[in-house]
Amino acid sequence: MTQPVSKNSILAGMTGRALVIAGLVVIVAACLPMVLSSYQVGLATEVLIFGVLAMSIDILAGFAGRTSLGHGAIFGVSTYVVVYATGQAGLSLWTGFALGVLAATAVASVFALLAVRTSGVYFLLLTLALGMIVWGVCLRWTQVTGGENGMRADVRPAILMSHSAFYWAVLTGAVIVSFAMWRFVRSPFGLTLRGIRDSESRMRSLGYNVPLHLFIGFTVSGIFAGVAGGLYAMFNNFVSPSTVALAQSVEGVLMMIAGGVGTLFGAFVGAAAIIVLENIVSSYTERWLMVLGITFVLIMIFAPEGIIGKLRAITSRKAR
Amino acid sequence: MSEPILTLSDVTVAFDALKAVDGVSLTVPRGQRRAIIGPNGAGKTTLFNAIAGAHPPTSGKIRFNGHDVSRLPPHRRAQLGISRTFQITNLFPTLSVQDNMMLALRGLKPKKFSLFGSPDPDDNEAVRIAAALNAARIAGRAEIIVKEMSYGEQRQLEIAIALVTTPTMLLLDEPAAGLSPSERSMIAEVIRSLDPAITVILIEHDMDLALGLVDYVTCMFEGRVLVEEPPEGIRRNAKVREVYLGKPRHA
Ligand SMILES: Nc1ncnc2c1ncn2[C@@H]1O[C@H](COP(=O)(O)OP(=O)(O)OP(=O)(O)O)[C@@H](O)[C@H]1O
Ligand SMILES: [Mg+2]
Numbered sequence: 001m002t003q004p005v006s007k008n009s010i011l012a013g014m015t016g017r018a019l020v021i022a023g024l025v026v027i028v029a030a031c032l033p034m035v036l037s038s039y040q041v042g043l044a045t046e047v048l049i050f051g052v053l054a055m056s057i058d059i060l061a062g063f064a065g066r067t068s069l070g071h072g073a074i075f076g077v078s079t080y081v082v083v084y085a086t087g088q089a090g091l092s093l094w095t096g097f098a099l100g101v102l103a104a105t106a107v108a109s110v111f112a113l114l115a116v117r118t119s120g121v122y123f124l125l126l127t128l129a130l131g132m133i134v135w136g137v138c139l140r141w142t143q144v145t146g147g148e149n150g151m152r153a154d155v156r157p158a159i160l161m162s163h164s165a166f167y168w169a170v171l172t173g174a175v176i177v178s179f180a181m182w183r184f185v186r187s188p189f190g191l192t193l194r195g196i197r198d199s200e201s202r203m204r205s206l207g208y209n210v211p212l213h214l215f216i217g218f219t220v221s222g223i224f225a226g227v228a229g230g231l232y233a234m235f236n237n238f239v240s241p242s243t244v245a246l247a248q249s250v251e252g253v254l255m256m257i258a259g260g261v262g263t264l265f266g267a268f269v270g271a272a273a274i275i276v277l278e279n280i281v282s283s284y285t286e287r288w289l290m291v292l293g294i295t296f297v298l299i300m301i302f303a304p305e306g307i308i309g310k311l312r313a314i315t316s317r318k319a320r
Numbered sequence: 321m322s323e324p325i326l327t328l329s330d331v332t333v334a335f336d337a338l339k340a341v342d343g344v345s346l347t348v349p350r351g352q353r354r355a356i357i358g359p360n361g362a363g364k365t366t367l368f369n370a371i372a373g374a375h376p377p378t379s380g381k382i383r384f385n386g387h388d389v390s391r392l393p394p395h396r397r398a399q400l401g402i403s404r405t406f407q408i409t410n411l412f413p414t415l416s417v418q419d420n421m422m423l424a425l426r427g428l429k430p431k432k433f434s435l436f437g438s439p440d441p442d443d444n445e446a447v448r449i450a451a452a453l454n455a456a457r458i459a460g461r462a463e464i465i466v467k468e469m470s471y472g473e474q475r476q477l478e479i480a481i482a483l484v485t486t487p488t489m490l491l492l493d494e495p496a497a498g499l500s501p502s503e504r505s506m507i508a509e510v511i512r513s514l515d516p517a518i519t520v521i522l523i524e525h526d527m528d529l530a531l532g533l534v535d536y537v538t539c540m541f542e543g544r545v546l547v548e549e550p551p552e553g554i555r556r557n558a559k560v561r562e563v564y565l566g567k568p569r570h571a
Contacts, residue, residue, distance in 0.1 A: 187435055195415070
């Protein structure tokens with residue numbers, strides 16, 4: 001049996017083996033720029049950014065039992081604000097990034113206020129509709145957002161210009177927020193989200209204000225989506241309504257499902273699978289969305305528990 | 321005489337045209353063991369839902385421990401000391417017993433808002449969880465996932481969860497329903513050894529089980545209180561026999 005490393009450290013409860021695996025994964029990820037082409041390093045950067053987005057969706061879907069179709073919009077609001085702040089407004093990257101995350105958090109809390117009293121398909125549809133409103137605003141508010149044409153800005157500072165340097169910066173950021181999300185879902189508060197997923201009526205009878213907990217959970221998840229959106233602004237130096245569009249939310253959800261709902265880190269595996277697939281497919285056909293749909297159906301049929309979930313099931317079967 | 325812990329005045333719960341609870345008035349003194357009996361559909365569970373807040377009364381007043389709780393949401397009533405179990409097992413099936421107990425324990429504590437804190441119980445929590453599991457006779461099962469427990473153990477966990485919050489009043493809705501005779505007598509033992517300071521209201525179909533555990537019995541029928549008396553008299557009560565056994569046929 002693996003023993004917890006230490007009861008009181010910030011790694012509380014992480015087994016020695018899990019720590020070693022996490023360390024190895026980060027080391028391998030850090031070495032990737034030495035073996036990949038610069039184009040591939042760009043893809044790997046994208047995987048990290050969208051992995052963080054998918055993880056933020058998993059906080060709600062996998063732990064609170066609520067799948068949001070509005071997280072693409074929350075993510076994109078941060079991208080918009082960072083591009084606008086560093087471009088049009090001429091602010092520093094740090095300030096712009098902070099404002100971006102703040103804006104995403106604010107939007108998430110508004111979504112949360114409206115959505116926390118719903119669940120199931122109603123939650124899905126309500127978050128979808130709220131995301132569409134954000135998309136509509138970004139499209140129509142031409143003076144600020146640039147409308148359909150979007151906005152360009154040199155968001156990324158000079159030292160992060162090379163593909164590998166930026167990749168390492170994003171990797172560092174991804175490791176930090178992944179760790180934070182891992183702590184969050186395992187915290188006493190994270191446990192209350194899992195309790196709500198399993199039985200809302202029991203939670204209420206135990207003294208929990210269920211909507212309040214969902215509100216906090218949604219808002220915190222929005223902070224992480226905002227971080228991903230800010231990184232995406234640095235990656236792209238450009239933002240347009242497609243960044244806040246429904247397709248963005250759907251892609252995030254599909255990455256989360258492909259990796260495995262409730263596996264948290266599976267989000268990176270799902271993001272890698274979808275982004276690699278997108279790049280292979282796009283050299284053959286224009287119909288990426290159709291391929292995405294078919295992929296989704298295949299996943300639901302053959303591995304509804306996701307890639308990581310499937311692997312876990314197989315290894316635990318072997319262990320028996 | 322101290323004020324009764326629970327007073328219901330003319331409580332009605334209506335589902336559209338159906339009055340599941342129809343003008344019930346009831347007084348429960350502090351520390352009493354009370355049974356609520358009655359045939360299927362008498363409104364017993366609905367009455368619990370009205371008291372615990374899961375389904376607030378359509379009309380009438382509920383006072384608990386000096387507070388008017390008639391309109392409070394369930395989590396506020398839990399904060400005042402009302403704890404309950406469910407007739408249909410209502411646990412957190414994908415979580416471990418330990419996590420179920422932790423959720424129960426922290427429902428009334430600010431620690432539930434610790435966003436990045438350690439998941440482990442502190443020493444005080446560990447002691448209280450162990451004591452409640454012990455009282456429900458499932459000590460040593462803390463690590464198991466709830467959905468992998470037997471039905472009987474899940475019923476015991478129902479009680480442990482309701483107990484660990486150190487409630488002032490405990491509402492038990494058919495805690496022994498669906499259990500084998502030996503499991504039933506074990507549940508009876510658990511109830512009998514509860515802290516005498518806790519007021520306990522017990523819904524139970526099985527008279528043999530219920531009457532051995534309580535000081536006073538309320539029999540409900542068609543949403544109304546039919547009879548209230550001590551357990552000794554209830555078996556011989558003609559009205560109770562009638563609703564339980566059907567109208568006596570004339571020979
Ligand atoms: N949520 C609801 N909506 C509509 N009708 C309901 C609802 N809950 C209960 N009822 C009805 O109210 C009546 C009383 O139900 P209740 O569950 O309170 O009975 P009970 O005394 O607990 O019965 P049992 O012994 O079978 O548990 C029944 O006729 C039931 O069908
Ligand atoms: Mg009932």
